[in-house]
Structures are given as structure tokens and as C-alpha cells.
Amino acid sequence: MSDPIQVRVAAVRTVSPKIREFTLEAVSGQLFSFSPGSHVVVTMKGTNAEGKAKVWKNAYSLVSDGFDASRYVIAVRLQDESRGGSVFMHTQVKEGDTLEITPPSNLFAPVWSAKKHVLIAGGVGITPFMSYLPEMKRRGAATEMHYSYRGDATGAYREELQVDEQTPVTFYDGAAGERCDLKAVLGSQPLGTHFYVCGPESLIEGVQETAMELGLPSSNIHFEAFAAPQPGQPFAVQLEGSGLNIQVSEDESLLEALERSGVEVPNLCRGGVCGQCRTQVVDGEPEHRDSFLSDTEKADNDCLMPCVSRARSSSLTLSI
Amino acid sequence: MNASTDIELDPAVKSRPDYPPVAIDARASHQVFIAEDNEQTSLTALSEQCQTGEKLSIVADAESLPVSLAELPLSTALYVSGSEGYLWDIHNRLTEMGFGVDKIHLLAPASAARRLFCTHCYTTMEGVAHTPYTCTGCGRPLLVRDHFSRILGAYVGVQINAEDPADLPATESLDESASDVKEAC
Structure with missing residues (x-):
């Protein structure tokens, strides 16, 4: 894994009732420029409800222009069922604070051979597209965006997304009963169109189902579903390789528990999509929550993605 | 490995396309x-x-x-x-x-004949049915590999006797249905 980068919080602002934006600058040296759709993982060192030290690591899309390496901007939605990471960002992080981030990585890059790009965003799912748009404009790429949000919670960056001829944006405020007609949007696109979806699972599934109904190629549908790890039942983990025994509490992920015990597992997205943290299971029954492993692999129960998945049995034995 | 050693078709050649049975896509307009x-x-x-x-x-x-x-x-x-x-x-x-x-x-190609791309002189040859095959561009005897370029639609050919000009294996058919395909490496 690449070395972490220390950044200073240069500005904090509220961009929607539930979304806060953080501008980050390098403490020393320079940041890397990045490709559209990139994210960073932010390390947050705080305390949990019982006052014990706790480290969260969450992936956030970069919403600034990748050409501008003088700063990174991320936007964080306060999650209703947060395990603490987004609460920490919203309540603890202030201007002048120092945070640790990974260098940018990209699991959601545009397909540049596409003749047209259709961006479908839901709520805080607008974030990866904020770095798409400046590059689409530079390249003169045909682009249109459909942005659904709830005006009483999300809907960040609407002013910045002012309608212009090259990248028209249609807004749908769910709080006002407006809905995006996916069939109309997907069904009217020319040959060579690629579709990109980021938002809640219901939106991603809606696009996939509509595309299938319309006979559209699934190779042209791209989505990013960073599901932050959800809490679950506590369980015990035995590590065969290192001989360690670890307790995973209800509000921490298995990966976080491993890291807390000094066990390093390669990881990139921390949201069950990239496959980096795949770990072998020797005994016990995993509760698979990722979208990386195939159904067959999940049924085999001989590996799991510790970034989001947990145990169905009271304990798990891992090969590491 | 000795060039005359016979080995089975390498299943690890991932670049080689497979052609599963094709059914009608009923949702297509x-x-x-x-x-x-x-x-x-x-x-x-x-x-x-x-x-x-x-x-x-x-x-x-x-x-x-x-x-x-x-x-x-x-x-x-x-x-x-x-x-x-x-x-x-x-x-x-x-x-x-x-x-x-x-x-x-x-659909699965009807014939086992290959398009061959010479990695030395970049000549492309059609209908290659056996290996080694003499390049029509540079005259080198080419081992017809299973490595496939989807952009060229061709298998790659590399000189088989580069180290020892006298070491030229017997010609074999590329038709897998007729005989086991052998590849030397």
C-alpha cells in the first residue's frame, strides 16, 4: 500500500442539510493530481460512545477537479445508521485539524471510448461526478446528468451544476415528489452511450433492471456502490497464522478490528467492491455483505471480504 | 525447455477467446x-x-x-x-x-485455421493450419502460439529456432479436432 498523506483541513462548509464539505491541503509537499471518479480513504481517530479510542477509515469520492493538485475536496453525508465515521466528520473535524488520507485510487473511471456519457446520481452519489464534469468539458465529451435528491437532506452542489449546453443536468427533488423516469432516460440514448450510476442501492438496482428490460448492454452500465460497513452482531475471530484471538464489536468492521490488533490486510475501497481484502476462512460461517464475490464464491464460504462482511456463526477462524 | 518436448495446450493462455454456444437475445429490439x-x-x-x-x-x-x-x-x-x-x-x-x-x-469459428501475426516483421498471414509456419514476410520459421490479440484478430508467431537453427520440430496440424494440439515453449 502507498504511504498515507497528512492533510490539513483548510475549509469546512455545509453544502446541504446533511452533507458537509471539507477542503484538504497537504501539510507538506504536494498532492497528486487524479483521474475522474477517484476516491481517498480518510483515517479518523476519535472515541466511541463508551469513550474508548476508536479509528474509522472511510472512503470518500473526491469532488474537486483532478487537475487541481493544490487541494482535495470531499463531501460527507451524515449517515442515519452511522457507526461513527460520518458523525466524527460532522461533529469533530474543524478547520486547521490534521487528517490522514490514502493517495487517490479509482474504481469508477469513465469509459473514454464512449460516444456519450449519461450520469445518474442519487443524493450524496453526486460526489464522484463532480470530478467527471470538468474533465468531460475539457474533452468536449457529450454528457448529460440526472440528479435525484431530497431537498430536505441532500441535493448538494445544485448551484455549481448550473445547466449549460454541454452538460445539461435534470434535477429531481424527491421531497417535492419529483422522480426520474429511468425508462425514458435509458431508452432514448444513442449507440455508444455509457451509463454511470452512483447513489443508494435502490437507484442502482432500478437502473440495472430498467436496462435489462430495455435490452441494453450491461457492459455499458457502470455503478459505484460504496456501502459503508454496517453494524452487526459481535463475534470472535481466531487467526490461524498469527495465533491471535480478536473480538469484533457490533459497531466496528472485521477489517477495523484486525487493524486495531495490528494485523494489516491489503485494502482499497473499504466498501465491499474492489476485492483487495479477500481473506481465507478456515472455519465458521461468514455473513457476506460485499458486492465483489460471486454467488458461488459466497456459497462456498471459504473466503470473505472483511471490510464489510461479518460472521453468521459466533466465531470465525481465518487463515491469516 | 527443449523445443522438441511436447506439451499439452496450455489452459493458462487467457488471451485465447472461447466461443460459448450462442442463443438468441430475446430482449433485443x-x-x-x-x-x-x-x-x-x-x-x-x-x-x-x-x-x-x-x-x-x-x-x-x-x-x-x-x-x-x-x-x-x-x-x-x-x-x-x-x-x-x-x-x-x-x-x-x-x-x-x-x-x-x-x-x-x-459464433464458434467453423475452421481451426488461424490468422498469424509475425512478431518479428509484423506480417499478418491468413489461413494458417500448421505449426511451425514459414513467415511470408521474413522467412523465419514461426511457432504458432495460442496467445491471441483481439485487436489484430491474430495469434502470435515467434521464431522457433532462434537459439539453434538446426532445431526445427516436425510440422503439426493446428486442427484440435484432428489431433491433440502440441505447443513447444
Whole structure:
């Protein structure tokens, strides 16, 4: 894994009732420029409800222009069922604070051979597209965006997304009963169109189902579903390789528990999509929550993605 | 490894395409059947089975593929039949036009003959049925590998006796149905 980068919080602002934006600058040296759709993982060192030290690591899309390496901007939605990471960002992080981030990585890059790009965003799912748009404009790429949000919670960056001829944006405020007609949007696109979806699972599934109904190629549908790890039942983990025994509490992920015990597992997205943290299971029954492993692999129960998945049995034995 | 040692076809050659059986894509709005010539019987049979969508049959090579295809919707399915090199020429032309790769269905090539790309002089040869094969460009005896370039629609050929000009293995057929394919490495 690449070395972490220390950044200073240069500005904090509220961009929607539930979304806060953080501008980050390098403490020393320079940041890397990045490709559209990139994210960073932010390390947050705080305390949990019982006052014990706790480290969260969450992936956030970069919403600034990748050409501008003088700063990174991320936007964080306060999650209703947060395990603490987004609460920490919203309540603890202030201007002048120092945070640790990974260098940018990209699991959601545009397909540049596409003749047209259709961006479908839901709520805080607008974030990866904020770095798409400046590059689409530079390249003169045909682009249109459909942005659904709830005006009483999300809907960040609407002013910045002012309608212009090259990248028209249609807004749908769910709080006002407006809905995006996916069939109309997907069904009217020319040959060579690629579709990109980021938002809640219901939106991603809606696009996939509509595309299938319309006979559209699934190779042209791209989505990013960073599901932050959800809490679950506590369980015990035995590590065969290192001989360690670890307790995973209800509000921490298995990966976080491993890291807390000094066990390093390669990881990139921390949201069950990239496959980096795949770990072998020797005994016990995993509760698979990722979208990386195939159904067959999940049924085999001989590996799991510790970034989001947990145990169905009271304990798990891992090969590491 | 000694060049004369016989080994089985390497299943680890990931670049080599496989051609699973093709079924009609019932959700497609348009069904396009593209053939290299009029001898493509399995494509004809598939086309006769097709009961859904607007049907179109074309006999053409990649250069003469009608540009009007680009007017078709994204929900178009395409079925292609011919020699292996032809399949990939058409595939590449169609993706350039904007068709999605999982809407382009390539039928298994009828013949085992290969298009061969010489990695020394970049000559491309058609209908190569045995290995080693003398390059028509530079005259080197080429081992016909299983490594395949989808952009060129060709297998790569590398000089087989580069280290010892006298070490020239016997000629073998590339037709897997006729005999086990052997590859020296």
C-alpha cells in the first residue's frame, strides 16, 4: 500500500442539510493530481460512545477537479445508521485539524471510448461526478446528468451544476415528489452511450433492471456502490497464522478490528467492491455483505471480504 | 525447455477467446446477423430460430459493413459468423460504432485455421493450419502460439529456432479436432 498523506483541513462548509464539505491541503509537499471518479480513504481517530479510542477509515469520492493538485475536496453525508465515521466528520473535524488520507485510487473511471456519457446520481452519489464534469468539458465529451435528491437532506452542489449546453443536468427533488423516469432516460440514448450510476442501492438496482428490460448492454452500465460497513452482531475471530484471538464489536468492521490488533490486510475501497481484502476462512460461517464475490464464491464460504462482511456463526477462524 | 518436448495446450493462455454456444437475445429490439460468406450454416440456423425483434442479415467484411448500422439503437443484438480473424475484425468495427460488447455474439469459428501475426516483421498471414509456419514476410520459421490479440484478430508467431537453427520440430496440424494440439515453449 502507498504511504498515507497528512492533510490539513483548510475549509469546512455545509453544502446541504446533511452533507458537509471539507477542503484538504497537504501539510507538506504536494498532492497528486487524479483521474475522474477517484476516491481517498480518510483515517479518523476519535472515541466511541463508551469513550474508548476508536479509528474509522472511510472512503470518500473526491469532488474537486483532478487537475487541481493544490487541494482535495470531499463531501460527507451524515449517515442515519452511522457507526461513527460520518458523525466524527460532522461533529469533530474543524478547520486547521490534521487528517490522514490514502493517495487517490479509482474504481469508477469513465469509459473514454464512449460516444456519450449519461450520469445518474442519487443524493450524496453526486460526489464522484463532480470530478467527471470538468474533465468531460475539457474533452468536449457529450454528457448529460440526472440528479435525484431530497431537498430536505441532500441535493448538494445544485448551484455549481448550473445547466449549460454541454452538460445539461435534470434535477429531481424527491421531497417535492419529483422522480426520474429511468425508462425514458435509458431508452432514448444513442449507440455508444455509457451509463454511470452512483447513489443508494435502490437507484442502482432500478437502473440495472430498467436496462435489462430495455435490452441494453450491461457492459455499458457502470455503478459505484460504496456501502459503508454496517453494524452487526459481535463475534470472535481466531487467526490461524498469527495465533491471535480478536473480538469484533457490533459497531466496528472485521477489517477495523484486525487493524486495531495490528494485523494489516491489503485494502482499497473499504466498501465491499474492489476485492483487495479477500481473506481465507478456515472455519465458521461468514455473513457476506460485499458486492465483489460471486454467488458461488459466497456459497462456498471459504473466503470473505472483511471490510464489510461479518460472521453468521459466533466465531470465525481465518487463515491469516 | 527443449523445443522438441511436447506439451499439452496450455489452459493458462487467457488471451485465447472461447466461443460459448450462442442463443438468441430475446430482449433485443433489432437482430443483426453478419456473415463472412453464404456458407455460414449455423448462423442461418440461428437466424431461422429468431422470432423477436427486427431482423437484418448482412454478408460483408469489416470494411464494407454498412455505416447505417450506427443508426441502430443500443438494444440491438448482433451475431457474427466466419473465420476467427473475421469475427474479431467485425467485433472491433462494431465496438467502434458503439455497440456494447455483450450485445456482440461471436459464433464458434467453423475452421481451426488461424490468422498469424509475425512478431518479428509484423506480417499478418491468413489461413494458417500448421505449426511451425514459414513467415511470408521474413522467412523465419514461426511457432504458432495460442496467445491471441483481439485487436489484430491474430495469434502470435515467434521464431522457433532462434537459439539453434538446426532445431526445427516436425510440422503439426493446428486442427484440435484432428489431433491433440502440441505447443513447444
